Amino acid sequence: MNKSKKIKNRKTPISNNAKKSQSDTDTDTATKPGTTAFKMFKSQTSIYSIGFLLLCLFFFINSGSSIKFTKPLKTKLDYNYPPENMTNGSSKNLSALFFENGTQVPKVMYVPQVSQADKLDYQAINIITGRDIKDVDIKSGSLLSPLLVARPVGSEAHSKVNSFLSSKLKEYGMEVTYDNFTESTVVGKKEFSNIIATSKNLGSAGIGKRLVLCAHYDSKILKTGDFVGATDSSVPVAIILSAVQMLSEIGVDLSPNSVQVLFFDGEEAFKDWTSKDSLYGSRHLASKMDSLKDPSLSSLGYNITQLEMIDLFLLLDLIGASNPSFYNINPASSNPTTSSIQDNSYSLLAKIEADLYDLGFLKKKFLNPFNSFSPFGKIDDDHRPFAERNVPILHIISTPFPKVWHTLDDNAENLDQYTVNHFTLLIRAFVLAFLDIHI
Ligand SMILES: *[C@@H]1O[C@H](CO)[C@@H](O)[C@H](O)[C@H]1NC(C)=O
Numbered sequence: 001m002n003k004s005k006k007i008k009n010r011k012t013p014i015s016n017n018a019k020k021s022q023s024d025t026d027t028d029t030a031t032k033p034g035t036t037a038f039k040m041f042k043s044q045t046s047i048y049s050i051g052f053l054l055l056c057l058f059f060f061i062n063s064g065s066s067i068k069f070t071k072p073l074k075t076k077l078d079y080n081y082p083p084e085n086m087t088n089g090s091s092k093n094l095s096a097l098f099f100e101n102g103t104q105v106p107k108v109m110y111v112p113q114v115s116q117a118d119k120l121d122y123q124a125i126n127i128i129t130g131r132d133i134k135d136v137d138i139k140s141g142s143l144l145s146p147l148l149v150a151r152p153v154g155s156e157a158h159s160k161v162n163s164f165l166s167s168k169l170k171e172y173g174m175e176v177t178y179d180n181f182t183e184s185t186v187v188g189k190k191e192f193s194n195i196i197a198t199s200k201n202l203g204s205a206g207i208g209k210r211l212v213l214c215a216h217y218d219s220k221i222l223k224t225g226d227f228v229g230a231t232d233s234s235v236p237v238a239i240i241l242s243a244v245q246m247l248s249e250i251g252v253d254l255s256p257n258s259v260q261v262l263f264f265d266g267e268e269a270f271k272d273w274t275s276k277d278s279l280y281g282s283r284h285l286a287s288k289m290d291s292l293k294d295p296s297l298s299s300l301g302y303n304i305t306q307l308e309m310i311d312l313f314l315l316l317d318l319i320g321a322s323n324p325s326f327y328n329i330n331p332a333s334s335n336p337t338t339s340s341i342q343d344n345s346y347s348l349l350a351k352i353e354a355d356l357y358d359l360g361f362l363k364k365k366f367l368n369p370f371n372s373f374s375p376f377g378k379i380d381d382d383h384r385p386f387a388e389r390n391v392p393i394l395h396i397i398s399t400p401f402p403k404v405w406h407t408l409d410d411n412a413e414n415l416d417q418y419t420v421n422h423f424t425l426l427i428r429a430f431v432l433a434f435l436d437i438h439i
């Protein structure tokens with residue numbers, strides 16, 4: 001039950017004081033558009049200001065309904081396709097995916113650009129998310145409530161959550177498969193089930209960019225009682241479901257790009273965190289994906305592993321407590337392309353957060369915008385088995401960890417609705433930016 005088991009090589013100890021002063025300085029900043037209106041409402045209760053607000057509300061609702069999200073758009077996206085028109089800035093270079101004369105030509109990875117954020121229609125994103133925010137309500141959200149239960153490996157609740165996640169992903173049009181396996185652990189043999197969901201594409205499946213959204217769905221066993229792990233990782237899982245829900249609602253054809261969801265099992269240690277007692281699911285799946293050819297591509301004659309398909313592995317963890325802070329803690333890579341993908345992805349996420357804040361859609365900024373500064377050293381998590389195989393990582397985990405981390409208080413009562421909404425909006429916008437989807 002010591003924090004050091006999850007944080008390796010931490011340079012600075014995290015004290016409660018450090019946590020407190022950090023969140024105090026990070027969050028209370030200047031006036032935002034949203035709060036100005038609220039203050040005006042509080043101080044001048046004249047009939048005029050109420051009338052004005054109602055008028056604004058009317059226009060806001062009206063502008064929303066004119067975007068007709070209730071009907072799927074079914075847009076065929078305008079990609080640089082067919083492949084001969086692809087450039088390294090837009091997608092993988094197809095000719096680089098072939099095995100020629102028994103030698104693999106290195107593929108060209110997609111390096112996201114921070115300027116992609118400038119093309120997003122934040123107004124539209126905010127309206128979509130605003131409409132669906134009830135799904136991540138901490139008391140009754142249809143995507144979150146079913147996850148706010150103790151669900152240790154092997155329990156009935158764990159199996160119910162597994163079915164819930166699978167059925168939601170299928171409902172959103174994803175192809176769902178499992179990586180089920182039995183492994184000896186420090187407490188005997190256990191059965192695990194990773195969930196893998198991939199967007200369905202026809203023909204050109206996966207030839208373009210592949211964004212992989214990841215979180216773990218098991219919860220830790222605590223001797224003291226039923227540990228829910230609301231931030232660890234019910235909320236991250238719900239945020240990912242919500243992003244996939246958005247893609248299904250806007251009804252966009254992603255091909256030749258694709259989205260994959262990996263919900264890992266057995267992230268938590270059964271006893272104390274060690275390299276063997278932890279990350280059961282991600283270690284198993286990374287090793288498997290490293291040798292499995294991607295089925296959608298092998299039928300087209302491309303010899304490429306499922307791991308090589310991944311342009312970005314976005315891992316969410318420990319999200320949902322109030323006033324968190326985030327740094328670019330992505331693992332260093334000796335491969336310069338991997339490093340730029342990681343750094344650019346972090347910068348893109350921070351830019352989107354800053355833009356949403358400047359436009360008044362977000363009230364706070366939680367991401368430290370600088371790329372090169374992290375006082376918290378390395379954090380061991382489900383990304384490690386993938387990072388070790390040179391998969392580009394974007395690891396979004398609050399540092400310092402939430403105060404409730406690995407205590408019975410990490411439950412629904414201690415979630416912060418604002419923070420949950422904040423990340424739901426932010427991750428939805430990031431998915432759109434990364435895949436160049438314009439609504
Ligand atoms: C691809 O390039 C060719 C020739 O350069 C051009 O005629 C064609 O319109 C391009 N296709 C797309 C989809 O951009």
Ligand SMILES: *[C@@H]1O[C@H](CO)[C@@H](O)[C@H](O)[C@H]1NC(C)=O
Nearest residue numbers: 084085086087088093095096
């Ligand atoms: C694609 O890759 C091949 C071989 O790596 C290269 O010769 C070609 O110029 C590339 N095409 C584009 C559009 O980048």
Ligand SMILES: *[C@@H]1O[C@H](CO)[C@@H](O)[C@H](O)[C@H]1NC(C)=O
Nearest residue numbers: 087088089107108109111337
């Ligand atoms: C990709 O494009 C950039 C400029 O847009 C260039 O500097 C870089 O060398 C290109 N990389 C490859 C692998 O072609």
Ligand SMILES: *[C@@H]1O[C@H](CO)[C@@H](O)[C@H](O)[C@H]1NC(C)=O
Nearest residue numbers: 098099100101102103104105
């Ligand atoms: C194999 O190598 C030869 C000679 O370098 C080259 O001409 C050819 O295009 C390569 N590819 C295949 C599929 O044979």
Ligand SMILES: *[C@@H]1O[C@H](CO)[C@@H](O)[C@H](O)[C@H]1NC(C)=O
Nearest residue numbers: 159162163178179180192193
């Ligand atoms: C894998 O395990 C899950 C959860 O127990 C189960 O629902 C699913 O049917 C299993 N799939 C396979 C292919 O065994």
Ligand SMILES: *[C@@H]1O[C@H](CO)[C@@H](O)[C@H](O)[C@H]1NC(C)=O
Nearest residue numbers: 099100102104302303304305
């Ligand atoms: C595909 O790649 C593997 C190495 O990853 C190689 O052993 C195998 O021969 C290749 N298959 C074909 C058909 O090129």
